[in-house]
Structure formats: C-alpha cells, structure tokens
Amino acid sequence: MERNETQTGLFSVTGMHCAACVARVEKALRHCEGVREVGVNPATAMARVVYDPQCCTADGLRSAVQAAGYDLLTGGGDEAADEADRRAAADYRLLRRQALLAVALALPVAVLGMWFQSVGWVRWVLWLLASVTLFVCGRSFFVSAWRQLRHGAANMDTLVAVSTGVSYLFSLFNLLFPRVWESRGMEAHLYFESASVVIAFVLLGRLLEARAKGRTTEALRKLMRLQPQEVSLVEPDGAIRRVRIGEVRPGDRLLVRPGERIPVDGEVCEGSSPVDESLFSGEPLPVLKQPGAELFAGTVNLRGALHMRATRVGDGTMLAHIIRQVQEAQGSKAPVQRLVDRVAAVFVPVVMTLAAVAFVAWWAADPADGFTRGVLALVTVLVVACPCALGLATPTAIVVGIGKGAENGILIRNAESLEAAARVDVVVLDKTGTLTEGRPEVTDLIWCGDGDRRAACFSALERCSTHPLAAAVAERLGGQPHPEVSDFEERPGEGVSGRIDGETYHAGNAALLAAAGVAVDANAAAAADRLAAQAKSVVYFADSRRVLAVAGVADRLKRESPAAVQALRARGIDVWVVTGDAEAPAREIARQAGIESFRAGVLPQGKRDFVRQLQADGHRVAMVGDGINDSAALAQADFSVAMGRGSDIAMDAAMVTIVGSDPTKIAEAIRLSRLTLRTIRQNLVWAFLYNVIAIPVAAGVFEPLFGFGLNPMLAGLAMALSSLCVVGNSLRLKRAVLTERPMRRTAAEHPHIEHTESVSENNTTMKKYRVEGMMCDHCRAHVEKALNALEGVSAHVTLDPAVAVVEFSGREYSFAELQEAVAAAGYTLREM
Incomplete structure (x- = not known):
C-alpha cells in the first residue's frame, strides 16, 4: 500500500474488441467510488487501477466492468494469470475457426452475388450461405451489439451488426417479396454478398490483430516462474522440511542445493558456491558466494550447497521489483493508438446518426418513393461506412512488416512496437551478448620459453575445472591430448592445481601462484600487465618452479559491432553502452566499438532509471539488450530491441527481436519500424478519408444535384475496394530497402556495403x-x-x-x- 493509502491493481479484461470497448471499460472503472486512476491497455488486455481499498474492492471493480458488458479477472498470482491465458487461447481458437469459415463462405457468395444472382436457385443459395456467415461466423458481433445496447452503449461490433443485419434483412425481404420493387419499376437486388464480405473482412482483421498481440504478457509469466514455489526451510533444531514460498519470512534459514534457484533475497550463512547472477548483471561469469555475500531471488546456485538467511521476501525481492517495472512500462499506450481511440469513440454513433438522417431526409423529401429511397440510403451508408478498412489499417501493415523483417532477421511484435521508432535519437546498448559475443574466449596465449611443450598439461588441467575461464582455455587448446591428472585441487576464486606425470602444475591467478610459491618473472609480469590494461582476465600456467604461459581471456567484441554503431551514428542517433560489468572492460569495449559514452557497474534498476532519465531529458530512447537483467529497461524504453541468442524473457519484453544477434540489424530494425509506422498512418488516413468522401455520396447528397449516388451493391464494392487499397499499400513494404546506401565511407567504417561493384x-x-x-x-x-x-x-x-x-x-x-x-x-x- 502506498503512503497516500491507495492501492494499485493490475487486472485482466476479457471481452474487449476495439477502442470503443476500451473507452467503455475505462469509463465504468472511473465511475467506481475511490478510484483515482485508470489505464486500460488493449494490446495486453490489462487494466491498471489505482484505488482506495477503504472505498472499493477488487470485486466491486469487477461488478462495475461486468455491468458494462465485459469481465475483469481479479484473482491474484499465477491462478489469475493462468485463467487469463486459458481464456485468451480459447478466444483465439474460436476466432480463427470463425474467420477461416467466413472467408471460405464469403468467396462463393461474392462470386455468385456479383454475376449470377439473376438465376433463381442461386438467390436461395446466397441466402443460405449468408445466413451461416452472419449467424454462425458473425454471431459474436450481434451478441456484443445486443449487450452494448442493453447498457446504452455502442462499439464497432454495433456498427458491423447493424450494417450487416440491415443488409441481410433488406436482401431477405427482396428475396421473399420481389414484387414490391418490381411493381415500381425497380429491380429487387440482393445484397447478401455485402453482408458476408463485411463479416469475413472484419473477422480476418481481428484475427491478424490477435496474432500480433497474443504473447505480450508472456514475459511477465516467465519472470514470475523464475521463483521456485517450494523451498527447503531449516528448522532451529537443524531439521529440513519443504514449505511453500509464501510461508517464508524474513530471518528464516533456507537451504539451497546445487542447481536450484535462490528462492528469496538474502545472505549466505554457511557454504561456498559460484552463483549465476546473469539474471541481474547480464555477465556470463558466475560470482563466488561465501558467508556474508548477498543473494538474489531467481539466480542459480551452480555447485555447492548454501545455507542462507532470508532478508526480503514476496514483493520485496529484486525479482518482484523487476516484474513490477515491466508491468508498469508495458501498461502505457502509443500516441497514435490514443488518437484512433478518440476517433473510434465517436465514429459508430456518428455513422448511425448520419444513416438515420439520410433515411428521414429522403422520406420527408419524397413522400411517394422516399421511404424506399431512404431505406436504400440507410443501408448504403451503413455498408459503405463499415470499419473494415479501419480495422485492417494496422494489422495488415504489421503482418507485412513482420514478414519483411523476418526475411531480414528482424522480428517485430505489434503496432505499439512501431510508434516511437521514427523519433528515436538515443540508442542504449547492453555490452555482453549485444556488442560482444557473450562468452569468454582466449584472445591471447603467450608462451614463456619452451612452455608450449606443456600445452597438453595446460589443457588437461583446465578440463578438470568447471570455471568458465578454464572452459575457454580448454576450448582454445582443444586439439591437445589428455594426460591423466592426479591430486586435483580447485581453489575457489584462485584456480586449480594437479599432478601430471609426477610434476605439479597450476592454472589460475597471481594469488594461486603466490600461495604455491611460484615466482612470476619479468616477462610474464609484463605480459600480464599488458593484458590487464586491455581489460582482459589473466590466467597463469606454471609448474612448481616457473610460469610457462600467460593467457588473456575476454568477451570478444562482435565483428559487426563497429559497423552497427557507425550505422546508427550516421542516422544522427547518439549511442551509449550501459553494462553491469566493471569499468575497465566497459571502457575498452566502448573504445573498440567506436562509442564515446558508457556507464559501468549498472544493475537492472539502474539501467531502467538511466533510460527514464534520458526520457525525462526529452530523448526518445531505444534500448538493446539480451538478458533478463535488461527486461525492465527494455520495457521502459520507447523502442526496445532484444538480441535473439539471449534470454527468452528479454525477447518477450522487447518490441523487436534480432534473430542471430547481428547488431547491424538494429539500424535496419529502426528503419523498418519507421517504414511500417508510416504505412500504418497512410492506411489510417485513407480509411478516414474514404469514409469522409463515401458517406455523403452513399447518403445521396449529390444525387439531386448531379444525379450521382451509390446503391448498396456499389457500396459493398467500394467497401471492398477500400480494404484492397489498404492491403495493397501495406504490401508495398515487401519492396522496401532496409539498408540505405551509406555516404562516402571506408570499409573499416562500414563493412556491410550494399553495392556489388568495386x-x-x-x-x-x-x-x-x-x-x-x-x-x-x-x-x-x-x-x-x-x-x-x-x-x-x-x-x-x-x-x-x-x-x-x-x-x-x-x-x-x-x-x-x-x-x-x-x-x-x-x-x-x-x-x-
């Protein structure tokens, strides 16, 4: 609970289909007593509500939403999340079946209705197919429209239901009573194809949208699953029993066995073991934990058993803090979506009002035939104004953009992912796995004297160790034979020792050699100093008398990183490196990549705070990372990119994923996002402009003056053509060029040259x-x-x-x- 005695709740909302639904849910929640702030995110189907628990409860919020025709899942923890996932999966499966069936039925209806409806039996086939399309595939539109009507509201489903329903009933009347029109010298047209095509197009658009936003909450689910549900509690008498994580209290003593995740934040009481903290630091090297060292929930105990004392549990852990950060950052809306929301909120009632006005005007102007003309005008307006193009504007551009990106190793999540890319002026890069390869490698191997004759001994000794630096050395010397090692001993934090063919050998740092009484000669010391100055880890190899080799181990810079940085800077984008690593390696990697600005020793909260500070200074920030430790910063950034060989959670939290982890794709991702966002805006402009022009024509405004108007048949065709225009404009993205030809630049500055000539x-x-x-x-x-x-x-x-x-x-x-x-x-x- 916050100091102002308010509580923040995150709830899943079901039943929303459009911007009008979002506005309806927000309105219902705001009218609840005690509610201070409301935000409903249509992409994640989540409602963030700040309320006073003394005035209202979660159940009260749910009742208010249910009264508006929707539902709110108020249960806590994984149970509510799983229920929301189950409902979403079931809704998606149903929508997919309805969309595919509607398309399969609408195609023959359109063909028969446009060219063969004069054939007697065809008219009855049209009625049968259209009935199945509307009342089986499109049943949800009519159910939702009726629910909204009961609550005195209207949404996009209302417009779809009214337009297709009127078109269907009008066509059915003409099918059953054709002489009503024929006696007046008019043909009894059927408009079943208009109703069927409208249902099929809207369902297809809704399916595409559902696919684009279906996994937006998966990152949160994976983060929550990092904390074990059961832990080993050590009783005061030394007995150990398994308890639920919710039973752990600060001060409790816990046992963490090798391979288990740390359950809560705490400190080591007994034992020693390396712990994989890449969850928070992003660094590949484990951290040796000894008594007094701090532990964090979600990290992994690699080897030895640890006894720990819990200090922060439940919502107080750093893992829980990161989860809340991701939730808050993902809860915001894109500005273009808010604009569409405002327009959509008035679109439905305005269209229905205009249709009614057209009907009344024709009836009043021509008492003889005005009723007939009015009905035709009403149907035509509702058909021509059906929000099919508006519904397809975003998802078609996204689908084509995603396909284009996939061809180039760039995966885009959804429309929200594209909003801020056009104005990005700062890119924040994680170091490990983003600029670097993400694994330690031997970059230098300097043999002292005839030490190279003992390479097999060096390899065999390091193969007995589980330390990542030892694994890097063993990989470098992989072609060597494997002599037997006896009396092997591993000193945590120092290195390893062992006997081979009667001789004692050591591999580790200077402290290990000092403890063994091995002196480091001047040449070896100079080599070690040079490697340390390059921010590399130094591994000595020695026998019982002298140093035989000095190895430099580092996380190597990716070959593509300098070109990636140059491509970003060429577009006027400032580049930063922010890493949890120490200052020396961070400075060296930044220098090698051509980056002037960096920050080192930054934990996940610090990364997120740094992104937030840049945003407060007026920058549009893109965050690029590959680890769980980057997830909060990725969620906070205006535009986020995850490297595909990194953490699944980072990829789920990010707006864009780079397959293959090539950093040169970052600039291409930004360009693709800009092109896709521009296409979405063009589609939206066309969709709105189409309605501005088509509605007056459909209402018959120009018919008395110029003799020009629309009938429902042409309105259905115009509606279909408007959708085709939107789809065609989106398909132009397939021919887009993502890598712009650079200005005059040498190969060293830009190795990814797009021309093929010399x-x-x-x-x-x-x-x-x-x-x-x-x-x-x-x-x-x-x-x-x-x-x-x-x-x-x-x-x-x-x-x-x-x-x-x-x-x-x-x-x-x-x-x-x-x-x-x-x-x-x-x-x-x-x-x-």
Whole structure:
C-alpha cells in the first residue's frame, strides 16, 4: 500500500474488441467510488487501477466492468494469470475457426452475388450461405451489439451488426417479396454478398490483430516462474522440511542445493558456491558466494550447497521489483493508438446518426418513393461506412512488416512496437551478448620459453575445472591430448592445481601462484600487465618452479559491432553502452566499438532509471539488450530491441527481436519500424478519408444535384475496394530497402556495403560475393579464414545473408583465385 493509502491493481479484461470497448471499460472503472486512476491497455488486455481499498474492492471493480458488458479477472498470482491465458487461447481458437469459415463462405457468395444472382436457385443459395456467415461466423458481433445496447452503449461490433443485419434483412425481404420493387419499376437486388464480405473482412482483421498481440504478457509469466514455489526451510533444531514460498519470512534459514534457484533475497550463512547472477548483471561469469555475500531471488546456485538467511521476501525481492517495472512500462499506450481511440469513440454513433438522417431526409423529401429511397440510403451508408478498412489499417501493415523483417532477421511484435521508432535519437546498448559475443574466449596465449611443450598439461588441467575461464582455455587448446591428472585441487576464486606425470602444475591467478610459491618473472609480469590494461582476465600456467604461459581471456567484441554503431551514428542517433560489468572492460569495449559514452557497474534498476532519465531529458530512447537483467529497461524504453541468442524473457519484453544477434540489424530494425509506422498512418488516413468522401455520396447528397449516388451493391464494392487499397499499400513494404546506401565511407567504417561493384578509396578496392554451402557460424569462420589467408586481403563474411565483402589493400585477386581459396575450405563463391 502506498503512503497516500491507495492501492494499485493490475487486472485482466476479457471481452474487449476495439477502442470503443476500451473507452467503455475505462469509463465504468472511473465511475467506481475511490478510484483515482485508470489505464486500460488493449494490446495486453490489462487494466491498471489505482484505488482506495477503504472505498472499493477488487470485486466491486469487477461488478462495475461486468455491468458494462465485459469481465475483469481479479484473482491474484499465477491462478489469475493462468485463467487469463486459458481464456485468451480459447478466444483465439474460436476466432480463427470463425474467420477461416467466413472467408471460405464469403468467396462463393461474392462470386455468385456479383454475376449470377439473376438465376433463381442461386438467390436461395446466397441466402443460405449468408445466413451461416452472419449467424454462425458473425454471431459474436450481434451478441456484443445486443449487450452494448442493453447498457446504452455502442462499439464497432454495433456498427458491423447493424450494417450487416440491415443488409441481410433488406436482401431477405427482396428475396421473399420481389414484387414490391418490381411493381415500381425497380429491380429487387440482393445484397447478401455485402453482408458476408463485411463479416469475413472484419473477422480476418481481428484475427491478424490477435496474432500480433497474443504473447505480450508472456514475459511477465516467465519472470514470475523464475521463483521456485517450494523451498527447503531449516528448522532451529537443524531439521529440513519443504514449505511453500509464501510461508517464508524474513530471518528464516533456507537451504539451497546445487542447481536450484535462490528462492528469496538474502545472505549466505554457511557454504561456498559460484552463483549465476546473469539474471541481474547480464555477465556470463558466475560470482563466488561465501558467508556474508548477498543473494538474489531467481539466480542459480551452480555447485555447492548454501545455507542462507532470508532478508526480503514476496514483493520485496529484486525479482518482484523487476516484474513490477515491466508491468508498469508495458501498461502505457502509443500516441497514435490514443488518437484512433478518440476517433473510434465517436465514429459508430456518428455513422448511425448520419444513416438515420439520410433515411428521414429522403422520406420527408419524397413522400411517394422516399421511404424506399431512404431505406436504400440507410443501408448504403451503413455498408459503405463499415470499419473494415479501419480495422485492417494496422494489422495488415504489421503482418507485412513482420514478414519483411523476418526475411531480414528482424522480428517485430505489434503496432505499439512501431510508434516511437521514427523519433528515436538515443540508442542504449547492453555490452555482453549485444556488442560482444557473450562468452569468454582466449584472445591471447603467450608462451614463456619452451612452455608450449606443456600445452597438453595446460589443457588437461583446465578440463578438470568447471570455471568458465578454464572452459575457454580448454576450448582454445582443444586439439591437445589428455594426460591423466592426479591430486586435483580447485581453489575457489584462485584456480586449480594437479599432478601430471609426477610434476605439479597450476592454472589460475597471481594469488594461486603466490600461495604455491611460484615466482612470476619479468616477462610474464609484463605480459600480464599488458593484458590487464586491455581489460582482459589473466590466467597463469606454471609448474612448481616457473610460469610457462600467460593467457588473456575476454568477451570478444562482435565483428559487426563497429559497423552497427557507425550505422546508427550516421542516422544522427547518439549511442551509449550501459553494462553491469566493471569499468575497465566497459571502457575498452566502448573504445573498440567506436562509442564515446558508457556507464559501468549498472544493475537492472539502474539501467531502467538511466533510460527514464534520458526520457525525462526529452530523448526518445531505444534500448538493446539480451538478458533478463535488461527486461525492465527494455520495457521502459520507447523502442526496445532484444538480441535473439539471449534470454527468452528479454525477447518477450522487447518490441523487436534480432534473430542471430547481428547488431547491424538494429539500424535496419529502426528503419523498418519507421517504414511500417508510416504505412500504418497512410492506411489510417485513407480509411478516414474514404469514409469522409463515401458517406455523403452513399447518403445521396449529390444525387439531386448531379444525379450521382451509390446503391448498396456499389457500396459493398467500394467497401471492398477500400480494404484492397489498404492491403495493397501495406504490401508495398515487401519492396522496401532496409539498408540505405551509406555516404562516402571506408570499409573499416562500414563493412556491410550494399553495392556489388568495386570501390576504390584510400588505395583499397572492395568487392562483394555470394557464398554457397555455409550452414552455421563455423562455416562462416572457415570461409573468412580462407580469404584472410591471402596476402593483402581483409574479408568479412556474414551468414545471413551469405555474403563475403572482400577488401584488397595490395593487388586485387581475380575471382578464380578467390574461388580456389574458398573451394579448398569446401565452399563455393559466386559473383554478384
């Protein structure tokens, strides 16, 4: 409870279908006594309500929403979340069946109705198919419209139900009583195809929208599941019993076994073990926890048993704090959606009023035939103004944009993901896994004297250790034989020792060598100092007398990172690095990537606060990360991007996911988002403009003056054409170019060059080739190594697309010579 004695509740809302529904739910909640603030997010179907619990309860809020024709899930914890998920999944399955059936029925209805309705039996087939389409597939529209009518409200479902219902009844009347019109010299037209096509289009649009926003709450579900539901409680007498997580209180003593997640925040009382804290720090190296060290809920105990004392439980843990941050950040609305909400709130009643006015005006103006003309005008207005194009404006652009992005390794979540991208002026990058490879590698291996003769001993010793640095060394020396290691000993935080063929060997840091009495000579010390100055972890390898090797281990910068940073800066975007790592490696990585601004030692809350501070300074911020520790900052940012090889939770919290984790895709994602958002706006302008023009024509305003008007048949065609215009405009995204041709820039500044011809700058020549036969990153590395082995050649190879950009600083090799070098590695080169 907050200091002002209000309570904030997050509730799932069911039954909403459009912006008018959102406005109706918000209105119902605001009218409850004690409610201070209301926000309903249509993308997540969540309502955030700040209320005074002394004046109203969650059950009271639910009653108010139910009275408005919707439902509010007020249960707490996973039970309510699971119920919301079950309802959403069931609704989606039903919607999919209805949409597919409606499309299957509407197609023959449209064909028969447009060209064959003069055939007697066809008219009855049209009636049968249209009846199934409306009252089976489109039943939900009529149910929702009736529910809204009972509460004195109207939404998009009301307009769909009225327009299709009037068209259907009018057609049914003409089918049963054609002589009413024929006696007046008019043809008894049927408009079943208009009703069927309207239902099919709206259901299809609704299905596309549901697919786009279906997983928006999955990140929260995964975060909540990180905390174990049962823990091992240590009693005062030493007995251990399993209890529910909700029974744990501050001060309780808990046992965390190897491989288990830390259940609550606390501190180590007994034991020693490395703990994977990448959940919060984003760093791949585990942290050794000894008595007195702090532990966080959701992190993983890797090896030894730990006894801990609980300090923060329930909503007080850092994990719970991150969950709340993600919930709050995802609860906001995109500005363009709020504009659509305001327009949609008055769209339905305005259209229905205009249709009624047209009917009355015709009836009053022409007492003889005015009633007939008025009915036709009413039906025509309702049919032509059906919000089909408006409903398709956003989802079609999203679907095409998502498809375009997927072809280029960019996954876009939904319409909200696109709103802020056009104005992004700051990109905040996580370091580990985003700019770097995300795993420690041996970058330097310096042998002292004849130490390389003991490489097999170094490899065998490190293979016995479980430390990530040891694994990196073992991987580097993977081709060595494996002699047997005896008397193996691992010193947490220092390194390992063991005997091989009667000799004692050590692998670890300087403290390990000092404890073993091994002196570090001047050459080894100089090498270690140089590696440390480059922010690399130093691993010594020594026997009982002297240092045999010095290895430098670091999280290597991705080859594409400098080009990615350059591409962002070329678009006028400021770039920051914000990481949980120490200052020295953060500074070095920023320098290598060409980034001037960085912040180090930042925990998840600090990342989110930094993004918030940039926003407070007037910036539109894009956050790029790959770990759970980035999820709160990703949710807070105006535009968020997750790297595809990182955490699932980061990907679920982000608006865009980069498949393959190529950072050069960040700039492409921003451009694709801008193009898609522009398409959405064009679609919305067309949808509104279409109604502004079509409604007066359908009402017959121009018929007395110019003899020009619409009948329901042409209105149905116009409605269909308006939808086709929206879809056609969205399909133009398929031909969009995401990588803009850079300005004059050298290969070192921008290796992803989009032209295929040779470029000569600064005495260098560059060419681009297609590579065939690559299946994975190892293949890519083999091709790159084969090309770089040629003297004076600097090659950069990407897997997706499978392209090699080759720079010649000396003589330019012929295609045959390049092909020969690549063929020796088992691949094929093709000219572009």
